[in-house]
Amino acid sequence: MANLTKTNRRDFLKIAATASGGLFIGFYWSGCDSPKMKVLTNEEVLLNAHNFNSYLTISPTGEVVIYSPNPELGQNIITSFPMVVAEELDADWKKVRVFQANLDTEKYDRQLTGGSGAMPHSWERLRKAGATARHLLIAAAATKMNVDASTLSTSNGEVIHKESGKKIGYGELVADASKLTAPEEVALKDPKDFKIIGTPVKNVENKAMFTGQPLYGLDFYREGMLHAMIQRPPFGMKIKSVDDAAARAISGVTDVVTFKNNVAVVGKSTWPLMKAKKLLKIEYEPDGVVESTFDHDRLFAELLNGKTAEVKRKDGDVDAAFKNAAQVITSEYQCPFLSHSPMEPQNFFAHVQGDKVELVGPTQTPDRARNDTAQLLGIPPENITVQITRLGGGFGRRLRADFVTEAAELSKMMNAPIKLTWSREDDMTGGAYRPAVRYRFQAALDESGNMIGYKLRGVGINAGNSTRENNFPSGAVENVLIESVDHKSAITTNAWRAPITNFLAYAEQSFLDEVALAAKKDPVQFRLDLLAKAKASPVGELQYDVDRMIGVIKMAAEKSNWGKDANVMQGFSVYFSHRSYVAQVANIEMENNQPVLKKIVAATDCGIVVNPTGANHQVRGGIVDGMGHAMYGNLTFENGLPKQKNFDTYRLIRMKEVPEIDVHYVQNGIDPTGLGEPALPPTGGAVANAIFKATGRRLRSQPFIEQKEFSDIKLQIKRA
Amino acid sequence: MANYNLRINGNDYNVDVEDDTPLLWVLRDHIGLVGTKYSCGIAQCGACTVHVNGEAAFSCTLPVSSIGSDEITTIEGLSSEGDHPVQKAWDEVDTAQCGYCQAGQIMTAAAFLRKNPKPTMEEIENAMNRNLCRCGTYHKIREAVALAAKLK
Numbered sequence: 001m002a003n004l005t006k007t008n009r010r011d012f013l014k015i016a017a018t019a020s021g022g023l024f025i026g027f028y029w030s031g032c033d034s035p036k037m038k039v040l041t042n043e044e045v046l047l048n049a050h051n052f053n054s055y056l057t058i059s060p061t062g063e064v065v066i067y068s069p070n071p072e073l074g075q076n077i078i079t080s081f082p083m084v085v086a087e088e089l090d091a092d093w094k095k096v097r098v099f100q101a102n103l104d105t106e107k108y109d110r111q112l113t114g115g116s117g118a119m120p121h122s123w124e125r126l127r128k129a130g131a132t133a134r135h136l137l138i139a140a141a142a143t144k145m146n147v148d149a150s151t152l153s154t155s156n157g158e159v160i161h162k163e164s165g166k167k168i169g170y171g172e173l174v175a176d177a178s179k180l181t182a183p184e185e186v187a188l189k190d191p192k193d194f195k196i197i198g199t200p201v202k203n204v205e206n207k208a209m210f211t212g213q214p215l216y217g218l219d220f221y222r223e224g225m226l227h228a229m230i231q232r233p234p235f236g237m238k239i240k241s242v243d244d245a246a247a248r249a250i251s252g253v254t255d256v257v258t259f260k261n262n263v264a265v266v267g268k269s270t271w272p273l274m275k276a277k278k279l280l281k282i283e284y285e286p287d288g289v290v291e292s293t294f295d296h297d298r299l300f301a302e303l304l305n306g307k308t309a310e311v312k313r314k315d316g317d318v319d320a321a322f323k324n325a326a327q328v329i330t331s332e333y334q335c336p337f338l339s340h341s342p343m344e345p346q347n348f349f350a351h352v353q354g355d356k357v358e359l360v361g362p363t364q365t366p367d368r369a370r371n372d373t374a375q376l377l378g379i380p381p382e383n384i385t386v387q388i389t390r391l392g393g394g395f396g397r398r399l400r401a402d403f404v405t406e407a408a409e410l411s412k413m414m415n416a417p418i419k420l421t422w423s424r425e426d427d428m429t430g431g432a433y434r435p436a437v438r439y440r441f442q443a444a445l446d447e448s449g450n451m452i453g454y455k456l457r458g459v460g461i462n463a464g465n466s467t468r469e470n471n472f473p474s475g476a477v478e479n480v481l482i483e484s485v486d487h488k489s490a491i492t493t494n495a496w497r498a499p500i501t502n503f504l505a506y507a508e509q510s511f512l513d514e515v516a517l518a519a520k521k522d523p524v525q526f527r528l529d530l531l532a533k534a535k536a537s538p539v540g541e542l543q544y545d546v547d548r549m550i551g552v553i554k555m556a557a558e559k560s561n562w563g564k565d566a567n568v569m570q571g572f573s574v575y576f577s578h579r580s581y582v583a584q585v586a587n588i589e590m591e592n593n594q595p596v597l598k599k600i601v602a603a604t605d606c607g608i609v610v611n612p613t614g615a616n617h618q619v620r621g622g623i624v625d626g627m628g629h630a631m632y633g634n635l636t637f638e639n640g641l642p643k644q645k646n647f648d649t650y651r652l653i654r655m656k657e658v659p660e661i662d663v664h665y666v667q668n669g670i671d672p673t674g675l676g677e678p679a680l681p682p683t684g685g686a687v688a689n690a691i692f693k694a695t696g697r698r699l700r701s702q703p704f705i706e707q708k709e710f711s712d713i714k715l716q717i718k719r720a
Numbered sequence: 721m722a723n724y725n726l727r728i729n730g731n732d733y734n735v736d737v738e739d740d741t742p743l744l745w746v747l748r749d750h751i752g753l754v755g756t757k758y759s760c761g762i763a764q765c766g767a768c769t770v771h772v773n774g775e776a777a778f779s780c781t782l783p784v785s786s787i788g789s790d791e792i793t794t795i796e797g798l799s800s801e802g803d804h805p806v807q808k809a810w811d812e813v814d815t816a817q818c819g820y821c822q823a824g825q826i827m828t829a830a831a832f833l834r835k836n837p838k839p840t841m842e843e844i845e846n847a848m849n850r851n852l853c854r855c856g857t858y859h860k861i862r863e864a865v866a867l868a869a870k871l872k
Contacts, residue, residue, distance in 0.1 A: 074818030074855045206811045209819035210826060211802040212755015212795030219754040227749075251721060251738060269749040271741045274761070343759045343767055343820040343854045392757070392820030393854050424760045613814045617857065621817055624856025647764040647852065655858040656849045719841070 045097060050178035052136065054107035055085050055129040058178075062157055062171030064091045067101040069108040070118045071364050072205075073342075073391035073398070074621075075676040076614035077118050079204050081126055083611060087196040088130030088189060091170070092157035098204045103366035103386035113364040113391075114399050114495065116578035116674025119610065123671055124188075131186045133177070140177035141168050191608060191669055200613040205390065217361035217389040218347045218421065225349065225417040226254065228410050229273040231263045231280050232430055234640035236490035238287035239263070246279035256280070257413060264410055270421055277423070288490055293336075293436075293636040296461055299487055300334065300438040303459040309483035313469035315540045316479035321453030325444035329518050333441070333507035334701045337461075337635040338434035339642075339650060340496055344392020345427040350407035351417035352377065357384040357408060358417075362391035364398040372401040373408045395625075396495035400432050425645045433635060434496030435463035437503055441511040444479070449519030451530065453479040458504070460486055462493040466500055471576060472549065473512070475542035476534035491637065497625065498677035501577045503702070506630060509573040509685030510700070513692065523572045523689065524557050544576040548605050551666050555603035556583035559664050569595070571690025573682040579673035581605040581666075584623070584682040586659075586690035595694040596716045600627075600686060601662045602679060607670035618675035620661045626683030628653025634703045660719045691715065724784050728753070729797025735784070743779040743787060744768045747794060755795035755823050759852075766851030769824040770794050776831035795823040798830060806830045809868035817855035825851045829865045839869060 040061060049059035057065040066082035082098045085091075103111060110121050134154055141159035142149040145166060153160050158167045191197075208215050233239060242263055244256040252272030257264050265276045303309075322328060348361035350373070357377065363369045366386040374381040391398060407420035422430060437460040444453030454477045458466030469482040496502060516526035528550065535546045553574050556562070562570060567589060574583035587599045602619050609615045632651035636643045644650035688699045697709040704710050726733045728751065735750045742761075747753040747770075756779055759767035763778040770779045771793035798804045806829045816822045825848065832847040833839070839847070844865045853861065 074816075076817070200814070202811065202814045203816060203819075205819065206814065206816065207802055209816050209822055210795075210807045210810045211798075212753070212823050214754045216757075216820060218758065221752065221754075269737075269745065270758075271745040271749070272738070275740075341854060343765070343818065343852070344757070345759065391818060392759075393818040395854075421758075424762075617817050617855075617860070620859055621856035624858060625854075628856070646762055647760045648762060652852055652854060653856070654849050654852065655861065656845050658856070658858050661859065719845075 042097065050174040052133040052178060053129050053182070054104075055126065056089070056133050058133070058170055058174045060171050060174060062092075062095055062169050064089065064096045064157070064170070065099060066096055067099050069101040069104070069111045071113040071362070071366065071388050071391055071394075072100065073113055073362075073364065073394035075113065075118075075618060076203060076611065077113070079201055080119065080610045080614055081122065082204070083196050083201055084123065084126040085130040087194055088127045089134050090154040090156065091130075093196055093201065095157055100388055100390070102388060103370060105367060111366055113394060114396065116580065116676040116678060118674065120579055120671065120673045127188050128186060131188055132182045135183055135186050136177040136180045137170055137173045139180055140173040143176065144168065144173070197608065197610050198612070201611055202613070215390040216344050216392045217349070218344055218392070220349050220360050220389060220419065222349065222351070222417050222419070225419050226266050226414060227268065227270050227273055228264050228266045228407070228418050228420045229270075229277050229423065230406060230420070230426065231277055231282060232426065233261050233284055234290070235431065235492070235637070236286060236288045236290035236640045237284035240283040240285040243281035246281070247276035250276040250279065255414065257410075259409060259413065262406070266410070266414060274423060290640040291489055291491060292638050296436055299461075300459050303485045303487060304332070304438060304440050304457060306485065309457055309485045311481070312465060312467050312484050313474060313480055313482040313540070315474070315477070318453055318455060318479045318481040321479035322442070322444045322455075325453060326447040327445040327518055329443045329445070329515050331441050331511050331514055332438060332700060333510065334438040335436060335503040335507075336633070336702060337436045337491070337637070338496060338629055338633045339428045339635050339644075340395040340397035340432075340434075341428065341650065341652065342391070342393030342395055342397060345424055346397070346403040346422040346430070347420060348404045348407040349417065349419045350404065350411040352408055352411040355379045355383050359384060359404060359408070360387040360389060361404070362389050362394070362398055363401065363404060364391070364394045364396070365401065368399070369401045369404040372405050376405045376408060377412065395497045396499065397432060399495055402432070424647070428635070428645050428650060429642045431492035432494035433491065434502065435466075435493040436461045437463050437466045439466070439504070439507045441508070443511070443515045445515070445519050449521055451477050451515060451519070453477065455481045457483045457485065460484070461489045461491065462486065463500065466504070468501060468504060470541050470543040472534075472544055473530055475538045475540060476530035478539055480539070490640065498577055498680045501575065501681040502626070502629075503684070505573070505575040505577070505681030506684030506688065506702070509575065509682065510688050510698070513571070513685070513689045514698065522563065524553060524562055527553055527572075527574060544581075548581045548666070549574065549576055552581045552583040552603040552605050555664055555666060556585050556601055559603060559662065560585035560587065560601040569690055569694035571686045571688065571693055573685030573689060575678070575681040577681050578677045580675060580678035582619070582679050582682050584686040586686040588690045588694040590694060591716070594714045594716060595691060596718050597659045597687070597690070598718055599660045599662060600683065601664070603664045603666065604675070604679065605666035605668065606675050606678070607668065607672045609665050610672050615665070615675055616663050619663045619679040622677065622679030623661050623683045624653060624658050626680040627658065627687055630684035630687060630702050631657070631705055632703050634706060657717055659717050722785070724787070726784070726787060726792060727789065728792040729794060737784055739783060739785040741784045743770065743782040743784055743792065746784050747779065753794050753796050757820055757823060759821070764852070765821070766828060767821050767824040769827040769851065771827060771831055774831060774834060776828045795827060798826065804830060805871040806833065806864070806868040809864045809871055813860050813864040813867055815857055815860040815864045817857050821851060821853045825853065825861055829868060833865070833869055837869060839865070841866065
């Protein structure tokens with residue numbers, strides 16, 4: 001054999017994990033273009049580098065190292081955070097390297113990914129981190145050049161003395177600058193002077209992703225680690241007996257252990273565990289109420305009509321408004337449970353050694369991973385380190401730390417480093433779903449078609465408050481009653497991208513379409529009229545900015561040529577969530593008497609767009625996600641167990657099922673808000689309203705393809 | 721357990737595994753080539769796509785015993801410097817969100833373009849429809865495949 005290679009696992013370990021704070025990721029793609037130029041290793045860059053603050057280190061060679069604290073799951077925070085620091089630093093982006101920071105609650109606040117909150121939370125902190133370092137570099141240059149700091153400017157990683165034409169690179173200044181005291185207050189740039197923010201900077205991990213470098217939790221490897229997989233019980237059941245003889249007989253399985261209603265198989269690699277897990281003979285018995293989807297349908301009807309509900313908002317006199325109404329419209333909308341199904345199934349590495357723990361893996365909440373582990377093991381949180389890998393998606397599922405504590409518990413039991421892997425089936429049956437919810441909406445119209453009363457009752461299975469009582473149309477209607485009923489179930493639920501609003505927005509925006517029709521008003525004008533009222537005489541508390549909502553509505557209408565072409569059947573939807581505003585129009589054209597979805601137009605107001613490529617990704621991705629789950633997503637239960645266990649029966653949207661998506665942004669210079677979630681909520685409504693316009697069929701439940709109203713509709717998707 | 725000699729990315733590897741071990745797990749657990757991803761394990765999502773004698777294949781359901789002398793290419797072996805036209809196009813278009821499915825997408829696209837160097841958009845969509853992307857980067861993937869065809 002010519003070239004026999006026995007792999008040395010250590011080779012790729014070096015890339016996967018480093019000693020000095022975080023994963024190295026700033027691969028130099030440009031290095032390929034100029035092979036003669038020596039590209040410094042990350043170790044070389046960090047050697048002799050000077051630290052300015054939690055985010056920023058600069059080496060004497062001029063390389064700027066920016067630490068990104070928040071977990072990266074596809075929202076591209078690992079590129080956009082450093083862009084903000086580099087902007088205020090006036091760094092040369094080509095010399096910027098980005099490292100994912102480990103969990104460090106002393107250095108960083110809110111080191112989590114959720115609620116589209118990272119950018120609004122950190123915007124000013126990041127700008128100050130860059131601006132204070134820039135201030136110190138200028139001060140060091142002033143001393144060095146013996147000129148007044150006010151005569152100096154910065155550009156592209158250099159301090160410039162305009163009068164003499166002298167320039168000094170940041171690298172030459174860092175030794176002096178890092179010794180100076182940072183100012184308390186520092187001037188920030190005028191947004192009109194931004195050079196990096198607002199430009200399509202490429203994802204800093206492109207090369208690593210596109211060449212297959214180990215980046216994700218599932219790629220993590222540690223010499224001597226054992227693999228583990230777990231069989232978890234159906235919801236509401238407990239283990240009665242376990243027969244693990246057949247599982248133990250599988251070659252490569254080293255142990256089978258039962259703990260806390262779980263049976264874990266442990267071994268030296270993944271495949272034997274997958275086989276062994278299927279051979280476990282576990283008998284379960286009820287441990288409380290064991291539910292099926294059938295029970296939920298009955299429950300929804302009961303609770304919607306029940307006397308008790310938590311009143312979330314009450315304005316005016318709703319009873320009188322409905323009594324005096326010329327017309328009352330009532331409609332119910334229902335959504336199923338959904339799985340998060342990130343492409344990378346849940347996994348984590350844990351190594352418990354005495355009262356010290358090392359955790360490595362994909363988590364949206366590293367702090368929770370640490371605290372839950374500390375609580376489980378009864379040790380102080382500061383004894384636990386958490387290294388954050390890249391996340392192969394999250395969608396809210398990785399806000400939980402169940403997979404982390406499982407790994408830690410097994411590591412302690414086995415007295416070994418453990419890499420816990422969930423199979424796809426484990427991921428889909430392992431709980432923490434988007435809750436199933438049913439809503440009843442009621443609107444009272446006066447003789448002129450004005451909405452004088454609005455009622456909403458939401459009933460959810462472990463949904464908490466299934467309403468957003470202070471969101472539109474609250475504030476625009478005199479008489480409002482909003483109620484929520486929550487049914488406690490053994491089926492676990494969790495935040496799922498745009499929690500609650502991922503479905504509420506569709507239901508509400510479809511219902512408002514029904515109301516506009518009954519009021520004989522154009523759906524866009526109907527919403528604008530309501531907002532005009534909310535602006536002129538707001539009723540109660542409003543959590544949205546009326547003008548920004550009007551802004552996206554008008555932009556979406558304009559960009560979609562709303563109502564201008566009789567051959568285009570349009571559906572409108574608008575929603576405010578997670579501090580951002582998004583309006584959408586879906587365009588359907590009829591071909592051979594069947595609807596063809598051609599395009600979705602989106603108008604977004606998220607303030608300043610930090611990275612247009614990243615923003616487009618989030619808006620398009622949110623729309624694809626919203627449409628896919630509205631069309632196909634359905635997780636049903638039988639005796640506490642999901643019937644769908646993998647992508648053969650749990651259908652996710654594919655390339656040929658997405659229409660063209662046009663993306664537009666309101667330019668208003670307001671500080672940026674997040675975009676990971678806000679584009680998703682409006683989509684289901686825009687699509688459903690367009691389908692109604694085209695076919696007269698109102699889709700009041702998801703997934704659309706399983707509704708009888710949709711059964712003879714062949715919705716085609718065509719892209720330009 | 722049985723001993724297999726495998727030809728992967730131009731190198732020869734020797735592994736001791738059970739006959740039914742899917743190539744995916746041989747790559748990831750036994751050889752340390754983790755660029756090929758596990759996601760569904762039942763040939764539904766395409767995250768595990770590799771080339772077998774130049775053809776795109778789901779490695780999650782391909783038993784090691786069926787490989788014999790076939791030439792395997794993984795994302796790590798698609799090019800030596802990450803400069804295959806498909807990889808360059810993926811960077812140029814800035815295709816990824818979470819990125820987990822993208823190695824599989826790239827491998828599907830590279831095998832497809834080798835057979836069909838000047839595809840129409842419809843042909844691109846038909847070829848790429850077998851790969852799931854949970855983040856919804858489908859528009860970018862279309863664009864990147866079309867660009868890669870031009871870069872060749």
